[in-house]
Amino acid sequence: MLKALENISAFYANPTRFMGLASRLHGPLWALAVLLLAYGLYRVAHVPADYQQGDTVRIMFVHVPAAWMALFGYSFIFFASVTALIFRHPLGHVAARAAAPVGAVFTLLALITGSLWGQPMWGTWWVWDARLTSVLVLFFIYLGYIALWQAIDEPTRAARAAAILAIVGFINVPIVKFSVDWWNTLHQPASVSRLARPALHADFLYPLLIMGAAFLVLFLAITLTRMQMEVLRQRLRVRARAGASENA
Amino acid sequence: MTTQRRIFAAICRQHIRLSWRNGQTVLAVSFLFIAITLLPFGLGPELKLLRALAPGLLWVVLAISLLTSLERLFQADYEDGALDRLLLVPLSFEAVVLAKLLGHYVALVLPLIAAVPLAGLLLNIEAARLPILVAAMLCGAPALVMAGGIGAALAVSVRRGGLLTVLIAMPFYVPVLIFGAAAARAGLQGGVDVAVDVGAYLGVLAALSAASLLLAPFAIAAALRAALR
Amino acid sequence: MTTQRRIFAAICRQHIRLSWRNGQTVLAVSFLFIAITLLPFGLGPELKLLRALAPGLLWVVLAISLLTSLERLFQADYEDGALDRLLLVPLSFEAVVLAKLLGHYVALVLPLIAAVPLAGLLLNIEAARLPILVAAMLCGAPALVMAGGIGAALAVSVRRGGLLTVLIAMPFYVPVLIFGAAAARAGLQGGVDVAVDVGAYLGVLAALSAASLLLAPFAIAAALRAALR
Amino acid sequence: MAEIENLFSKTQHARDAQCQAEGLACRRGAALVFEDVFFHLTSGQALCVRGANGSGKSSLLRQLAGLLPLAAGALTRPNPHKHTHYLGHADGLKAALSIGETLAYEAALAGQGADHAADLTARLGLAGRDWQYVGDLSAGQKRRLTLARLLLDPRPLWLLDEPMTALDEDGRALVGALAKAHLASGGMIIAASHEPLGFANAELVLGAQI
Amino acid sequence: MAEIENLFSKTQHARDAQCQAEGLACRRGAALVFEDVFFHLTSGQALCVRGANGSGKSSLLRQLAGLLPLAAGALTRPNPHKHTHYLGHADGLKAALSIGETLAYEAALAGQGADHAADLTARLGLAGRDWQYVGDLSAGQKRRLTLARLLLDPRPLWLLDEPMTALDEDGRALVGALAKAHLASGGMIIAASHEPLGFANAELVLGAQI
Ligand code: HEM
Numbered sequence A: 001m002l003k004a005l006e007n008i009s010a011f012y013a014n015p016t017r018f019m020g021l022a023s024r025l026h027g028p029l030w031a032l033a034v035l036l037l038a039y040g041l042y043r044v045a046h047v048p049a050d051y052q053q054g055d056t057v058r059i060m061f062v063h064v065p066a067a068w069m070a071l072f073g074y075s076f077i078f079f080a081s082v083t084a085l086i087f088r089h090p091l092g093h094v095a096a097r098a099a100a101p102v103g104a105v106f107t108l109l110a111l112i113t114g115s116l117w118g119q120p121m122w123g124t125w126w127v128w129d130a131r132l133t134s135v136l137v138l139f140f141i142y143l144g145y146i147a148l149w150q151a152i153d154e155p156t157r158a159a160r161a162a163a164i165l166a167i168v169g170f171i172n173v174p175i176v177k178f179s180v181d182w183w184n185t186l187h188q189p190a191s192v193s194r195l196a197r198p199a200l201h202a203d204f205l206y207p208l209l210i211m212g213a214a215f216l217v218l219f220l221a222i223t224l225t226r227m228q229m230e231v232l233r234q235r236l237r238v239r240a241r242a243g244a245s246e247n248a
Numbered sequence B, C: 001m002t003t004q005r006r007i008f009a010a011i012c013r014q015h016i017r018l019s020w021r022n023g024q025t026v027l028a029v030s031f032l033f034i035a036i037t038l039l040p041f042g043l044g045p046e047l048k049l050l051r052a053l054a055p056g057l058l059w060v061v062l063a064i065s066l067l068t069s070l071e072r073l074f075q076a077d078y079e080d081g082a083l084d085r086l087l088l089v090p091l092s093f094e095a096v097v098l099a100k101l102l103g104h105y106v107a108l109v110l111p112l113i114a115a116v117p118l119a120g121l122l123l124n125i126e127a128a129r130l131p132i133l134v135a136a137m138l139c140g141a142p143a144l145v146m147a148g149g150i151g152a153a154l155a156v157s158v159r160r161g162g163l164l165t166v167l168i169a170m171p172f173y174v175p176v177l178i179f180g181a182a183a184a185r186a187g188l189q190g191g192v193d194v195a196v197d198v199g200a201y202l203g204v205l206a207a208l209s210a211a212s213l214l215l216a217p218f219a220i221a222a223a224l225r226a227a228l229r
Numbered sequence D, E: 001m002a003e004i005e006n007l008f009s010k011t012q013h014a015r016d017a018q019c020q021a022e023g024l025a026c027r028r029g030a031a032l033v034f035e036d037v038f039f040h041l042t043s044g045q046a047l048c049v050r051g052a053n054g055s056g057k058s059s060l061l062r063q064l065a066g067l068l069p070l071a072a073g074a075l076t077r078p079n080p081h082k083h084t085h086y087l088g089h090a091d092g093l094k095a096a097l098s099i100g101e102t103l104a105y106e107a108a109l110a111g112q113g114a115d116h117a118a119d120l121t122a123r124l125g126l127a128g129r130d131w132q133y134v135g136d137l138s139a140g141q142k143r144r145l146t147l148a149r150l151l152l153d154p155r156p157l158w159l160l161d162e163p164m165t166a167l168d169e170d171g172r173a174l175v176g177a178l179a180k181a182h183l184a185s186g187g188m189i190i191a192a193s194h195e196p197l198g199f200a201n202a203e204l205v206l207g208a209q210i
């Protein structure tokens, strides 16, 4: 406990190594994200309209990568938290905190694009389908995690509490997923016309993969920037503290 | 009785006594009845429908009463200094937490589950089917208490704590509700292979409870320690 | 602004700010969503069923969230001495009570009702039918607040206060729920004479609210004065 | 301190104000806490109520504030709604509000704009803490905050329950100065305390006969 | 009083017990409350912590009790779980329990049967109130009740936060006698207070450099 605190103060007093690495990575990462996104969107615009779904099929290229990022984001938070707790590496707390809102936004994006897609395809905005429901629950988990960070204003206490939640919550994710799958397959809603999985041929697959890569890099770029901001903020705080005690 | 056991028992008994004395026990039980009583007014009085929905509704009402009761599980102790006191007893803090959770199970969960048969009759469940519902609840409730306890502990030092508790605990409630309702439904349908099904569901619920029982005291104790100031 | 109005506004604003700051507002709203999300796990995911039950379920969930939030309406102020302070302002105590009730309506009831349309979508109510549901809730909610307030005031100095609040408020909730659910159901069926029906139901709800608004501040102020010690 | 006295020199309370108890008794639960209490206070006087723990000092103050019914006897006193301040054990502070918000609220209850509260933090020894949550304050800092009421709203009768509790020397001096200024401007004070109060010029001992 | 000294004369705390702080610092929220605090206490000694409101006296005691992390520095101290009593501002009493129930609970936490609590009410000056709810007690009576812990469980280090608050003369004498008996039996006391404490033989002033 004591050591972790010392670590944190030592780190914030001199996090030069991370900041150096980050400032070198920062530019290329954003450039790559923008390039991939632009190229991906260009490819998406040139995908032939689906014989069955028409142009709405294009929602897929946002929806599916967003859903991937929703899952990736939470795993990222989990591993960052474990690193922070077990290896007492405070950067893990910073990374987890920075990633949470990003992951939550991607989750929300998956929910919204899914809903938008559901309206023309299924004739309804929302079904209690297994996959949809588990994404909704994942969104709740994100919200709880973010709320916890915001609710505690002492950074060290907030970090510990949030890490505990991240780990406990991660164990919960597969349990929820499994039980919801099981729940819904048992009581399949007959009223909802379900879309057969589109067989993804290359026309669809490559743009999808490119968009997926773009979202991944975007996720990393935003998270990195947020981490840099967080470190700077903590640095300012340390400085303000030092200044205050010198003045006194 | 060793000193440690004596202390464990005292903490557990204190929690039960306070729940009773402050009316939380009676409040939770009457909350269950009131929710069940209000439902027909909201849903319209079709008895058949109510009967079909009854087990699921009872599970949801149980979960929500529990969630409401758990929201302030450690709050009062944190604010009035009783938690400080509990950190200075010659017992590991995990054991202290377990004593309180056990107290909560006895003081709130058992009375709630005891009230379920009567509430079930109000909703016209066939009496013969109630034992399965009650058994499922007994198996599943520890998981609900543990999950709510984690939420309450993480939220204890926090403005907007109530929200946090609910948000944090809710995802954990999903699997328990799913399997609990499934067990109850299977129980209501009757049949030969149903017994197998019900057994499997109860097993899953018990497994969830056992797992959370292993994990939660540590998570809760760590969260409460982190909240100290 | 006269001094009295300034004080009235300050008390009302203080109540709203504290509800928000302590997370009661957000808690109530998320409680509504969580209850709505948990329901399908208990009842099963069939959309048709959920859609048919939706208005009634929403009414019951609204009533229960409100009841939960009202239970401690005056409790904290009573315990920490803030109520003493409010008895020593140059304003009649009935007005003080009204200011707090108004604050509660703004801080809790309005956000809850604002959340109803979205919750309705999750339960697949047709969007066109939502306005009637919301209107019925706006008309009926003041009665719920007033009834809960009377319960909370009578229970304030009492061990097991929570139970009392709920028991006292319950009978007042039944008529509101009956007419509220009836209005929502009528609204969902559509048709010519339905408009008349809906109008009548809304009228009854508004009348209940108006009557309770006239009565409650006096009852509450008297109950709180009697609780002093 | 000079500023505080300035504030009160503007106010002048009516010289004929008085506070009188005749044969007062108090019952809590089944127990008769005290009976046959008499005193008479006029403008400019301060009464210190003493007595063992549980002798009913706090109860007497609550009766005077109209917060507890009389079991017997009669009271002549200024109107509690307008002319009395009561500072009890329970301070009514809200942990979730900042000091600034608390002061603005108190100013409004005193019928004044928030600007009146602006320089109060400094005068109460809480300078620079406007944004700190009340829940994060130390015991003495909370106590200081409750004094704001006395400064914001000049009322002739002050009822103070253990006014020196939790205060450091500076804080005690502040309370002493406030009390003296208040008495000089024609106010009255009734305070319960286990410590000597410099400003009191009369004493009432509860439970002496027991 | 004689009885109290009797109780403690049975206990003898280890003469080599000690409590030592080296360069202690404390952080609350963003603020550094104090730093560079040093002291050294051995068996039989009592330290009185002084300082202005908000200087961190209560925080220091919580650090010593293991209830607050150290921002810097090192502590040598008896095990908080077994060898330390902490009486803070928040007393942890439950309004809904009676005095008797509270004492029985405290006895159990001290690892003893309820019979050990039997004569405590009289010794704490609460005789005949066994059945009274703690919520109905006066401020000083509550404070007296918290002292039970010290009598039930002999632990070498006592951390007392403003131990004289709300107590009448009799109560203060009781605390003084308890403290002296404890020190005589080889215990240690660290107390924060704004009032002089007769039993203290050393002083630590917080915030002096500011
Ligand atoms: C709010 C509603 C929805 C949510 C929350 C949601 C969620 C998800 C998630 C989490 C995935 C990723 C699964 C994985 O890769 O393991 C996914 C993939 C997908 N979704 Fe949705 N979805 C929604 C609505 C829809 C709709 C309406 C459609 C089309 C009719 C749709 C079509 C797809 C397709 C085609 C995939 C890719 C399938 C695959 O890779 O296996 N989704 N969705």
Ligand SMILES: Nc1ncnc2c1ncn2[C@@H]1O[C@H](COP(=O)(O)OP(=O)(O)OP(=O)(O)O)[C@@H](O)[C@H]1O
Pocket (backbone or CB within 6 Å): D028, D029, D030, D031, D033, D051, D052, D053, D054, D055, D056, D057, D058, D059, D060, D192, E132, E136, E137, E138, E139, E140, E141, E166, E168
């Ligand atoms: N319901 C009750 N039943 C019996 N006695 C009660 C009840 N409520 C309060 N009392 C007693 O009434 C007395 C009221 O004490 P009060 O708080 O006025 O004392 P006080 O003089 O302020 O004491 P202190 O110096 O400790 O602050 C106490 O002795 C208390 O035990």
Ligand SMILES: Nc1ncnc2c1ncn2[C@@H]1O[C@H](COP(=O)(O)OP(=O)(O)OP(=O)(O)O)[C@@H](O)[C@H]1O
Pocket (backbone or CB within 6 Å): D132, D136, D137, D138, D139, D140, D141, D166, D168, E028, E029, E030, E031, E033, E051, E052, E053, E054, E055, E056, E057, E058, E059, E060
């Ligand atoms: N979250 C926070 N942010 C900033 N300052 C804080 C926070 N929490 C506590 N403090 C400050 O830390 C200090 C802690 O005070 P502590 O309670 O230890 O003081 P104390 O010496 O016991 O004072 P008192 O004599 O009033 O009891 C106070 O100045 C308080 O305002």
Ligand SMILES: [Mg+2]
Pocket (backbone or CB within 6 Å): D057, D058, D059, D161, D192, E138, E139, E140
């Ligand atoms: Mg008193």
Ligand SMILES: [Mg+2]
Pocket (backbone or CB within 6 Å): D138, D139, D140, E057, E058, E059, E161, E192
């Ligand atoms: Mg202190």
